[in-house]
Amino acid sequence: MAGVATFRSVCWWNRNHLLSSLWNRCDSVAKREVLSLASVPLCDQASSQYHLPVPCAKIHMSAATHAGHNKWSKVKHIKGPKDTAKSQMFAKLSIMIRFAVKEGGPNPEFNTQLANLIEQCRAKNMPKASIEAAIKGAKSKASVYSLYEARGPGGSSLLIEVLTDNNSRTLQQLKSILNKNGGLMSDGARHCFEKKGVVMVNGLDKNGQDIQLEHALELAIASGAEDVERVEDEQDKVMLKFICDLSSLREVQEKLDALGLLTIHSGPEFIATTTVQLTDGDVEAAFCLIELIDENQDVIKVYDNIELQN
Secondary structure: OOOHHHHHHHHHHHHHHHHHHHHHHHHOOOEEEEEOOOOOOOOHHHHHHHHHOOOOOOEEEEOOOOOOHHHHHHHHHHHHHHHHHHHHHHHHHHHHHHHHHHHHHOOOOOOOOHHHHHHOOOOHOOOOHHHHHHHHHHHHHHOOEEEEEEEEEEHOOEEEEEOOOOHHHHHHHHHHHHHHHEEEEEOOOOHHHHEEEEEEOOOEOOOEEEEEEHHHHHHHHOOOOOOOOOOEEEOEEEEEEEEEHHHHHHHHHHHHHHOOEEEEEEEEEEEEEOEHHHHHHHHHHHHHHHHHOOOOOOOEEEEEOOOOOO
């Protein structure tokens, strides 16, 4: 019996030693199955002599999962899209700054549109260095402003404001987007719009309460604005859009500020004078097209004359 016990002890020691060696060797191999002890040949003579059962087990090997893997998944699938959207927003603001400098000069004290854009950039946490680079870039880059007319799904009209250093490249890119998404370059869309002054203000008063449309109309009359609309920004926050004659833009903004309203930004915009109502399918296609156009790095803004049905 002592011989059997000794033999078993030696076998189990060899088994554990071999398994340890296999574990280390297969540490980086994913899901590899290693047969333990069943693949370890025992002495045939001893096995037949003592008729010892040969234990058999399966070990499932898998590659180690490092701590940073899950964190990277979150960065890739959650933080990534947010950073991409923020980067696109900063790029769009940079284009708008360059355009404002081109129109009214680099000094925000004498350029209301630029001053409002700078405040808008700060509110969205755009780095100061990026703002300064955009202002300086307006002088260093030979950019050209263009206004393109286009037709969208359902007969909608589009105006596309562009600031680019390569007009041919941008035009070809826009044509490609339009042709692939139910639109085309077309003259005549400009007649559906009128250039107006627009002042966007916070839809909440000093107490954080919604400014009702009736009161907003009173404020529009007091400030000299022609009309006011309730709109939502990209974060679904309610804002008031005061529309006025382009020549009285600065005066209207100053009066609205004096009435206690918080200006978000102001400047010239194209307001639709002739609108169209589209089917649900055309509305979806049109807004998909507008979004694709707006993602172009040279596009300042896209205007449409689509009237949404309640």
